[in-house]
Amino acid sequence: MTTPLALSQTAINFTYLVAAVLLIVGIRRLSAPPTARSGNVIAAIGMTIAIVFTFLSPGIDSFWLIVVGMAVGTVIGVVSARLVKMTAMPQMVALFNGVGGGAAALIAAAEFHRLAPAAGHLSGDSVGAMLFSALIGSVSLAGSLVAFAKLQELLPGRPLVFGAQQAMNAALFAALVAFGVLAGATEAGLWMVLLLLGALLFGVLLVLPIGGADMPVVISLLNAFTGLAAASAGFVLENTALIIGGTLVGASGTLLTILMGRAMNRSLANVLFSAFGSAPAGAAVAATSSDGKSYREISAEDAAVMLAYAQRVVIVPGYGLAVAQAQHSVRELADLLEKRGVDVKYAIHPVAGRMPGHMNVLLAEANVPYPQLFDMEDINPEFPRTDVALVIGANDVTNPAARTAPESPIYGMPILNVDEAANVVVLKRSMNPGFAGIDNDLYYEPKTAMLFGDAKASVEKLLAGVKAA
Amino acid sequence: MTSTLLTSITVFVLAVFIGIEIISKVPTMLHTPLMSGTNAIHGIVLVGAMLIAGSAHSTLEQVLAFIAVVFATINVVGGFLVTDRMLEMFKRK
Numbered sequence: 001m002t003t004p005l006a007l008s009q010t011a012i013n014f015t016y017l018v019a020a021v022l023l024i025v026g027i028r029r030l031s032a033p034p035t036a037r038s039g040n041v042i043a044a045i046g047m048t049i050a051i052v053f054t055f056l057s058p059g060i061d062s063f064w065l066i067v068v069g070m071a072v073g074t075v076i077g078v079v080s081a082r083l084v085k086m087t088a089m090p091q092m093v094a095l096f097n098g099v100g101g102g103a104a105a106l107i108a109a110a111e112f113h114r115l116a117p118a119a120g121h122l123s124g125d126s127v128g129a130m131l132f133s134a135l136i137g138s139v140s141l142a143g144s145l146v147a148f149a150k151l152q153e154l155l156p157g158r159p160l161v162f163g164a165q166q167a168m169n170a171a172l173f174a175a176l177v178a179f180g181v182l183a184g185a186t187e188a189g190l191w192m193v194l195l196l197l198g199a200l201l202f203g204v205l206l207v208l209p210i211g212g213a214d215m216p217v218v219i220s221l222l223n224a225f226t227g228l229a230a231a232s233a234g235f236v237l238e239n240t241a242l243i244i245g246g247t248l249v250g251a252s253g254t255l256l257t258i259l260m261g262r263a264m265n266r267s268l269a270n271v272l273f274s275a276f277g278s279a280p281a282g283a284a285v286a287a288t289s290s291d292g293k294s295y296r297e298i299s300a301e302d303a304a305v306m307l308a309y310a311q312r313v314v315i316v317p318g319y320g321l322a323v324a325q326a327q328h329s330v331r332e333l334a335d336l337l338e339k340r341g342v343d344v345k346y347a348i349h350p351v352a353g354r355m356p357g358h359m360n361v362l363l364a365e366a367n368v369p370y371p372q373l374f375d376m377e378d379i380n381p382e383f384p385r386t387d388v389a390l391v392i393g394a395n396d397v398t399n400p401a402a403r404t405a406p407e408s409p410i411y412g413m414p415i416l417n418v419d420e421a422a423n424v425v426v427l428k429r430s431m432n433p434g435f436a437g438i439d440n441d442l443y444y445e446p447k448t449a450m451l452f453g454d455a456k457a458s459v460e461k462l463l464a465g466v467k468a469a
Numbered sequence: 470m471t472s473t474l475l476t477s478i479t480v481f482v483l484a485v486f487i488g489i490e491i492i493s494k495v496p497t498m499l500h501t502p503l504m505s506g507t508n509a510i511h512g513i514v515l516v517g518a519m520l521i522a523g524s525a526h527s528t529l530e531q532v533l534a535f536i537a538v539v540f541a542t543i544n545v546v547g548g549f550l551v552t553d554r555m556l557e558m559f560k561r562k
Contacts, residue, residue: 023510024491026506027491027503027510028491030492030499030503030506030507031492036499036502036506036556040552040556043506043549047545051516054516054519057520057523060519060524062523062524062525063523065522065534065538066519066523066538069518069536069537069538070515073538073541073543074546076543077544077545077547077548080543080547081550081551084551089501090501092547093501093551095547096509096512096543097511099544100511100512100544102537102540103518104517106533106540110534110537113529113533114525114527125474216500220500220504223508230514230517233517234477235474236517237517238473238477239517240477240480241513242516243480244484245514246513247480247484247488248510249507249510249511250488251487252492253504255492255493256492256500256504259495259500260500263497348498350497355504357498358501360498364558
């Protein structure tokens, strides 16, 4: 019972080959700046080809579920992708990743239900892939939802740890393996349901103890997980499009996770198991540094004069700038200073914002010229010759404890050496510690002046002050 | 092991090498867009969801397959659009 239009499986597989080539070319182009946007379009074309020809597959005898489901999904996808603010991009990616993992798990569950009723119907070849897809897909779904909640600040960004967590995770993992073995051996739906629920719980427990600052690495890892889940769904359905597409993401996503970790000087094991910035370490460091140390507050007018009569100014943007949507005002301030003959540069830490590359996107949105943006390696030698370092809502990436305090949880992370500048002006809402939950010694240095307030409001006051100076 | 499975494994192994090879020299500033782009690509799972939904017979299967189609479509459509929005920012130089 197929539609008159149905093609042979061979013809369908040929279109999958074309789609796979386009996906590969797409990813390749995505990894270089000049070709990135076209790469995304090429990958989308490949995806469209695979989807359109799947409609013509033999064996599809009912379309309404697919059409209605795709219509609903398209509306949700378009609306959320259009409405999301650039600052909320990371958690949006987490959500899109989570639903992909969920889809892979549901496919496995549906196939299990279809094949399992009469014991012995599950082929040994596909049952392993089915269970793997259910397991990894569910972990990715639940983990992504927790990552979303943390970045959206529905859950605290700091690591949530409780006693015997590692032991509990190990026990849960052992139980999951047991459920999987039982599901495969008995073909009883109960074990499959337990496997899915246990995997969801495992995903939650895996991400809860990870601090907000490490969330990008986690999302990237879960992205690779979803890729593998999709690939194993491909093994279940003997579908090459799924195997190739899923595996490409699984492999490139794993490498990307390692690269991201390297940019932050964190190994994967460290990210997953060390509860970065967890309460005990963070609190201890905060207590020793804030007790008895004082900081200096500065008025916007004074700070503006300092900037206006400086020779060299380096602007260090951070997530606070992004949240306050201050990127346009900052560009105006920089333009004004340049007009007065001040040399202005932007120092971009690899993980400024909440994800590698996030700050570049935000500043590009505000039309900040590329030649003014400097990477960490290029700008760090400049700080000793800088008159004023203007830190706008950046915290952990400027913390000298990363260089000097071996007991600090961020020790060893490469930072921007703003403390080497002659003067430092820090725009910040309050003295609260940053995303990683660690106090910053920079604020207590004599050369540092604090300007409190919303980043955008403060920058606008500086702008007015520079005009008047 | 059937020869179909062996073919699948062959495809899998080759795809692992390609996946690693094609992104080995990516600059930091593209990490986020690249993650987002590959995120859209695992939305290929939609193809699987469609195949299940198109041949589902029991109600439970239909419900599971329907949710899978919705989820996977969100992954594909949202993923590509969000990636495009990010990359649009890099356009003006």
